[in-house]
Amino acid sequence: MKPFIAFFLLAGFISLQSCKSKNKIIWQIGNADNSSAEFSLAPNEYKRFLEKDFGWEDRFFLVGQSEIKSDFPYVLPGPSDEWGGTWSTAGWRSHSINILFGIEKLPKNGEWKLIVDLLDNNSEKLPVFKIIINGKSWKYEFPEGSGNNSIEDSTSSGKEFLIEIPIDNKLIKAGGNEITLATIQGSWVMFDQVRLEGPGNARLMDNTEVFLRNVQAANYEIETPSGKAQPLLIDIEHLSGKPKLNILLDGNEIFAETIETGRYIFEAPMPAVATSTKSKYEIRIDGKKLQSGKIVPHYTGKYGPKKNNLMKMH
Ligand SMILES: [Ca+2]
Ligand SMILES: [Ca+2]
Missing domain, CATH: 2.60.40.2560 (Immunoglobulin-like)
Structure with missing residues (x-):
């Protein structure tokens, strides 16, 4: 290989590396500590999910404004959970959490990744989870959870399920963005953390009014x-x-x-x-x-x- 070609290859490799190393956490909801303690209703008040009006399509968690302790539940019921509003007379109800965030400065290029870190899920009625990012959707069928009834007992250990979605830069918008997490089948899932990683020069928008x-x-x-x-x-x-x-x-x-x-x-x-x-x-x-x-x-x-x-x- 001629030396100058090698030089350009090396330079390209270095710039790629330095681009990658510049990625950062754009926002995070909760900490990746294999615990749900930081979320609303934790550690075991899942039966108050309806009373707190969680799960509805028009409700949202706005990054930078909403509070984890009051606005993001530790658990999301599935359509087969009675405590989530599914009764024989009322029909099945699916549940969703909408995460809104504003990007003030969107770089032309960048690598984005959504990480949904689940702590545990129901072991018998396996959840099917849908994630929608600005209209584009992904579907996940969960494996068996721990079976430890962790939804009721914060001291029992769960079984982690980690979802990582690389996001095309074109899917992220300058201005308003929306990510929806929904259970469309089966039973509950529990959260450890949800976070978005992206290019180091991306900037979140402040939203007050x-x-x-x-x-x-x-x-x-x-x-x-x-x-x-x-x-x-x-x-x-x-x-x-x-x-x-x-x-x-x-x-x-x-x-x-x-x-x-x-x-x-x-x-x-x-x-x-x-x-x-x-x-x-x-x-x-x-x-x-x-x-x-x-x-x-x-x-x-x-x-x-x-x-x-x-x-x-x-
Ligand atoms: Ca975890
Ligand atoms: Ca956590």
Whole structure:
């Protein structure tokens, strides 16, 4: 091998190594210590799961805001657990935990990994677990658990099941991200830790008044006083206060609203354009920039009829 080729190979190898070593923990929920003690309802109050309103689709754990001790249960029941709300008269109920997090700075390249470290699971009715990351899903069938009834007794040892999912950089978004953990079959699982690893230069967003779940152009049109428009859909979750939301397109305000409670999907009308050029949107909360990006309004008049002007979700 010629020396200069060897040099480039070596240089490539070193830069790859240094990239990898820069990975860090972006967030972690709990500690990897083979214990569930840090979570809500631990060590054995699983029967209060329903009373605490856990497991519902609209409930979420927001990284940086929610508290493990009150907002993340040590156990997630499966559809075959009566204490999780499955009765002969009520039908089966599956359960989920939604983890929300905002990425302020998303590197162009990076290796991400989600680690779901389970402490134990039911030994008889084996759980089937689904993990959804920004709409893409993975399914896991659990092996037998320890059989030690660890759900009731914090001193008994469990049987670890470790899930590691490498995530494509393209699946992570600048702005709002969502990971859902759900039991879709069988019985309960218990948590030791959930964590996300990613590139060292990625940065988490601070969310105090709102959490911006998603921004995208709609594939339908709406009527406005100044003609037809294509909505920019703003999926936003209220957290605190009564912040003012302003949406600008290429420097012009196209939408303003006060955010008071719950989750909203707003339609900010983007005026029709003759040619599809990239526009810049900016989302402001109380006058401060929350997020900006490029969008291609591709209104051509071919989209379907108007839908709801405002959808409020609970
Ligand atoms: Ca563990
Ligand atoms: Ca733990």
